[in-house]
Amino acid sequence: MKHLLSTRDLSREDATLILDTAQELLAVAERPVKKLPTLRGRTIVNLFYEDSTRTRISFEAAAKRLSADVINFSAKGSSVSKGESLKDTALTLQAMGADAVVIRHSASGAPHLLAESQWMRGAVVNAGDGTHEHPTQALLDAFTMRRHLGELDGKNIVIVGDVLHSRVARSNAYLLSTLGANVTLVSPPTLFPVGIETWPVATSYNLDASLESADAVMMLRVQNERMNASFFPSAREYSRRYGLNAQRVAKLAEHAIVMHPGPMNRGMEITADVADSDRSVIVEQVTNGVAVRMAVLYLLLSGSQTPEAIES
Amino acid sequence: MSILIRNAKLFGESEVNVLIEGDTITDIGAGVGENASADTTIDATGLVLLPGLVDLHTHLREPGREDAETVATGTRAAARGGFTCVFAMANTEPVADTAGVVEQVFRLGQESGACDVQPIGAVTVGLNGTQLSELGAMADSAANVRVFSDDGKCVHDAVLMRRALEYVKAFDGVIAQHAQEPRLTEGAQMNEGPLSGELGLTGWPAVAEEAIIARDVLLAEHVGSRLHVCHLSTRGSVEILRWAKSRGINVTAEVTPHHLLLDDDLVRGYNPIYKVNPPLRSKDDVLAVREGLADGTIDIVATDHAPHPMEDKECEWQVAAFGMLGLETALSVVQKTMIDTGAITWARVAEAMSANPARIGRIDHHGRPLAAGEPANLVLFDPAATRVVDATDTASLSRNNPYAGIELPGRVVHTLLRGSFTVRDGELTEGAQA
Amino acid sequence: MVASAPNMARQVLDATDIKRAVTRITHEILEKNRNSDDLVLIGIPTRGDELAARIAAKMSEVEGKTISFGSLDITMYRDDLRMRPARGLEPTSIPEDIDGKVVVLVDDVLMSGRTIRAALDALNDHGRPRAVQLAVLVDRGHRELPIRADFVGKNLPTSMSERVQVRLSLTDDADDSVTITGGEE
Numbered sequence: 001m002k003h004l005l006s007t008r009d010l011s012r013e014d015a016t017l018i019l020d021t022a023q024e025l026l027a028v029a030e031r032p033v034k035k036l037p038t039l040r041g042r043t044i045v046n047l048f049y050e051d052s053t054r055t056r057i058s059f060e061a062a063a064k065r066l067s068a069d070v071i072n073f074s075a076k077g078s079s080v081s082k083g084e085s086l087k088d089t090a091l092t093l094q095a096m097g098a099d100a101v102v103i104r105h106s107a108s109g110a111p112h113l114l115a116e117s118q119w120m121r122g123a124v125v126n127a128g129d130g131t132h133e134h135p136t137q138a139l140l141d142a143f144t145m146r147r148h149l150g151e152l153d154g155k156n157i158v159i160v161g162d163v164l165h166s167r168v169a170r171s172n173a174y175l176l177s178t179l180g181a182n183v184t185l186v187s188p189p190t191l192f193p194v195g196i197e198t199w200p201v202a203t204s205y206n207l208d209a210s211l212e213s214a215d216a217v218m219m220l221r222v223q224n225e226r227m228n229a230s231f232f233p234s235a236r237e238y239s240r241r242y243g244l245n246a247q248r249v250a251k252l253a254e255h256a257i258v259m260h261p262g263p264m265n266r267g268m269e270i271t272a273d274v275a276d277s278d279r280s281v282i283v284e285q286v287t288n289g290v291a292v293r294m295a296v297l298y299l300l301l302s303g304s305q306t307p308e309a310i311e312s
Numbered sequence: 313m314s315i316l317i318r319n320a321k322l323f324g325e326s327e328v329n330v331l332i333e334g335d336t337i338t339d340i341g342a343g344v345g346e347n348a349s350a351d352t353t354i355d356a357t358g359l360v361l362l363p364g365l366v367d368l369h370t371h372l373r374e375p376g377r378e379d380a381e382t383v384a385t386g387t388r389a390a391a392r393g394g395f396t397c398v399f400a401m402a403n404t405e406p407v408a409d410t411a412g413v414v415e416q417v418f419r420l421g422q423e424s425g426a427c428d429v430q431p432i433g434a435v436t437v438g439l440n441g442t443q444l445s446e447l448g449a450m451a452d453s454a455a456n457v458r459v460f461s462d463d464g465k466c467v468h469d470a471v472l473m474r475r476a477l478e479y480v481k482a483f484d485g486v487i488a489q490h491a492q493e494p495r496l497t498e499g500a501q502m503n504e505g506p507l508s509g510e511l512g513l514t515g516w517p518a519v520a521e522e523a524i525i526a527r528d529v530l531l532a533e534h535v536g537s538r539l540h541v542c543h544l545s546t547r548g549s550v551e552i553l554r555w556a557k558s559r560g561i562n563v564t565a566e567v568t569p570h571h572l573l574l575d576d577d578l579v580r581g582y583n584p585i586y587k588v589n590p591p592l593r594s595k596d597d598v599l600a601v602r603e604g605l606a607d608g609t610i611d612i613v614a615t616d617h618a619p620h621p622m623e624d625k626e627c628e629w630q631v632a633a634f635g636m637l638g639l640e641t642a643l644s645v646v647q648k649t650m651i652d653t654g655a656i657t658w659a660r661v662a663e664a665m666s667a668n669p670a671r672i673g674r675i676d677h678h679g680r681p682l683a684a685g686e687p688a689n690l691v692l693f694d695p696a697a698t699r700v701v702d703a704t705d706t707a708s709l710s711r712n713n714p715y716a717g718i719e720l721p722g723r724v725v726h727t728l729l730r731g732s733f734t735v736r737d738g739e740l741t742e743g744a745q746a
Numbered sequence: 747m748v749a750s751a752p753n754m755a756r757q758v759l760d761a762t763d764i765k766r767a768v769t770r771i772t773h774e775i776l777e778k779n780r781n782s783d784d785l786v787l788i789g790i791p792t793r794g795d796e797l798a799a800r801i802a803a804k805m806s807e808v809e810g811k812t813i814s815f816g817s818l819d820i821t822m823y824r825d826d827l828r829m830r831p832a833r834g835l836e837p838t839s840i841p842e843d844i845d846g847k848v849v850v851l852v853d854d855v856l857m858s859g860r861t862i863r864a865a866l867d868a869l870n871d872h873g874r875p876r877a878v879q880l881a882v883l884v885d886r887g888h889r890e891l892p893i894r895a896d897f898v899g900k901n902l903p904t905s906m907s908e909r910v911q912v913r914l915s916l917t918d919d920a921d922d923s924v925t926i927t928g929g930e931e
Contacts, residue, residue: 001832008510017834024819024835033871038822066822087626107628108501108512109582116581117626130630132512167512194515195506298822303832 003115003124004296007135007175015178019143021295026288028065039068039301042099047089048127049075049105054262054286055127055137059102062293068301071096086110090119098122100301108132123300131165137261138171140292142179144285145216148257153180158210160186160242161220161269162231164193168261169220173201184210188242190231207242211251218259219244219269235268245271249279257281315731316350320361320692322682324651324658328361332688335730339684356692359725362662364396364689366678367639368459368488368566368669369542369614372398372429374420375413376405381619381709383420386639387427388707389617391734391744393639394691394724395427397670397678398617402434403464409434409445411453418455426734426744430675433457435476435487439465444476451483458674461488463542464589466524468494473528477537484674486564488540489528491549492590496520501630503576503591511579513629516591518546525549529556529563540672541565543616545590547600554609564672566614567601569638569645570714574598578714584625584632585714588618605664606655612668613661615642619710636714640706644720647695652721688731697723707740755911759900759924764883764914767899768797771881772804774897775850784876786847787815790865791836794853796914797883801852814841818851818872823864844873850897854912856882859893884924886910900924 044063063070100123103111108130115124128134163169163185176183177200184202232238258279266272317330331338331345373381390398402408414431421429433450437443439462450457467473476487497520502508504515532539544565556563575595578586604610618635650656670679680686703716727735734744789798795817802815819836881897886904909928913920
């Protein structure tokens with residue numbers, strides 16, 4: 001694994017290795033010294049073309065706990081069509097000796113471009129690209145589910161909301177199916193992408209029908225601007241048909257958990273009482289995010305990429 | 313100045329000699345001119361003889377984007393591709409929406425010795441889709457414009473489209489429509505299908521093209537006008553065209569070489585070299601446009617040669633420019649997709665890439681039969697050659713060649729424009745580089 | 747050229763030898779530290795932790811009380827991470843607060859000393875022991891750092907080209923053994 005661009009690229013072994021590694025790294029947060037020397041002297045650049053404080057902080061904490069030097073390169077505000085090109089930025093980062101670039105970008109595929117160009121040699125971690133993928137979010141979601149539900153084989157995971165525009169839904173759909181879970185995506189028909197039938201998931205337009213057998217329900221953020229583009233008639237109708245409220249939570253099995261990648265639109269896709277209930281593992285998702293990102297950075301940056309370096 | 317071409321295979325079939333004197337073919341046939349003392353004799357054994365190619369859809373970028381292409385460089389690229397005439401699209405800066413701009417482009421073409429340039433006029437002022445350009449003034453200008461197009465944008469207003477179709481009847485013009493329903497393609501990045509969903513790129517659905525074509529053929533029928541459909545790319549579009557022609561509607565259509573060969577799977581790596589409008593479609597659509605070209609539903613192959621500077625392609629997919637080069641590879645792509653597959657003959661290629669585009673564009677000095685007394689515009693093509701396409705081996709100023717690194721059959725050996733070599737032995741002649 | 751048999755395994759310790767070595771190390775640890783008070787046994791995965799468990803069991807038997815043991819993964823502290831393929835982590839479990847205690851690190855084979863160097867660093871991030879001692883089943887020499895073992899099951903002079911393989915019943919699902927393979931004559 002040279003880069004982490006998409007959860008589609010992860011085999012079951014890769015994904016399990018990341019999750020197992022994160023499991024061990026979670027304990028670091030509870031030690032007197034919350035730092036490992038592993039990536040001492042390595043440089044990790046957080047290249048954020050989109051404002052996402054929570055993701056950036058999570059990656060920053062992960063990198064620092066591994067003793068890496070972190071450079072935050074915020075390109076927000078400079079729209080992608082203006083200002084310095086991604087190529088020039090990449091050349092700059094290469095000249096600065098970046099060993100890894102964590103990139104968040106509004107354009108789908110920008111991390112691929114960086115990884116496949118000859119502009120820089122470092123590892124590329126996709127921290128969310130446009131409406132494409134957000135692989136570390138899916139990994140931390142899977143990690144959180146595994147802690148509550150055990151191995152994901154055969155578990156029923158329901159993901160609800162704007163699948164069309166959601167990078168979290170894409171990454172989770174592929175990762176969770178790779179890990180053996182039964183994924184059901186629930187959305188109004190307007191918010192499913194064309195070709196959804198080729199995804200390794202079941203789909204439904206009916207949230208209520210999907211809840212009873214669910215082991216975990218993940219609510220996706222619904223952007224208000226979708227309403228203006230006629231994806232659904234009104235926020236009220238959306239939340240009535242696809243929002244998670246106390247009545248719907250009551251249909252869930254005892255052990256089922258409620259998740260949300262954040263930031264939440266309380267009152268839209270999830271009511272405040274559900275978000276704050278003991279079913280909700282939303283805050284824990286944040287904690288787990290650091291451990292999962294540590295695991296990803298460790299596995300990408302330690303280790304030779306050449307197969308001949310085998311233990312003698 | 314006389315030239316004798318010996319043993320060329322006319323339309324890839326019988327061997328003929330061609331005798332050219334000045335700018336005219338004086339004789340053509342087996343054994344012709346064997347005893348004549350021509351100034352130049354060319355051994356064309358094994359080469360396919362075709363009339364000089366005519367491209368109804370070329371972006372020469374001048375005026376305005378001379379960093380991407382100029383009339384001089386674009387016409388040289390055309391000559392290297394076997395073309396003797398190209399129609400220059402109107403989406404320049406300023407837009408070719410007045411007699412002044414089209415005459416400027418026309419003049420620049422005349423100064424280039426490489427290939428004739430026939431300007432296309434914009435249908436609406438500034439391509440803004442709201443007000444008709446002075447179509448008559450462009451028709452009456454020195455450029456003698458007969459083809460009008462807002463290519464790059466769709467004339468989406470139905471009333472405006474109707475008026476344009478009607479208005480150009482006065483001078484036997486044609487509206488070449490870029491069929492793209494704008495609301496259905498807001499922010500569109502690639503063909504809408506399973507891959508657009510997977511890649512998270514906004515889809516450009518086939519229906520956005522087909523809906524406009526369907527509307528336009530009905531409008532053309534209603535007002536009794538002539539319609540040309542640019543770069544048709546979907547199976548549905550082919551079917552609508554087939555239906556329209558069966559009704560006797562006066563419509564013609566073009567397909568680009570890239571839509572004959574490339575499909576949307578190439579987008580998977582997010583390399584903007586494959587970003588084009590209309591987008592690369594599914595494999596099924598590729599088969600459908602080939603069938604359409606083979607059965608005559610699609611009348612012509614036109615390149616939509618769209619040069620872009622490197623920086624507009626070396627960037628995020630979403631902000632990259634739409635378009636790819638095509639002039640220098642068109643005939644090879646047609647050989648690969650249509651000849652080598654047995655779908656059509658070279659005689660049909662001559663129709664689709666020379667006679668038909670000239671007829672649609674209403675020019676009388678190109679796309680002529682290869683016969684005595686006709687202008688000596690011709691191309692000699694070696695179908696047995698192969699080459700791995702090198703993006704830097706080009707006369708174009710741009711390098712956005714989607715075929716770079718892949719092997720294509722065939723090679724343009726000689727191109728003659730009015731009896732003068734513009735390409736000889738595969739190289740641009742001095743006359744073409746003037 | 748003398749033909750060698752590189753794959754020929756030479757067994758140097760069998761299950762009985764290993765059992766005897768563990769017993770002896772246990773007694774030596776107790777002797778050196780007078781008793782088991784304040785002792786924490788910490789093994790380095792994957793075989794050091796199994797050995798630590800065995801020593802703890804033996805010690806519990808001798809002392810008549812439960813002696814705790816733990817494991818300490820040193821992967822993240824290795825100095826050769828960039829020279830090997832990335833690998834997963836082994837479990838770390840420190841049984842109790844190690845501040846002021848005597849930690850006995852347990853590993854199967856001591857060679858360059860780099861693993862122990864990493865273990866000392868890792869231990870440091872978990873607390874401040876009063877003293878750290880080292881017990882190994884096999885010491886094969888070739889030290890690259892100023893590190894020595896306090897308790898050694900078997901000193902086994904080897905050449906660099908040889909490979910020492912320790913098998914333990916739980917970890918390897920095989921009979922206990924120490925074998926040498928490879929080497930040039």
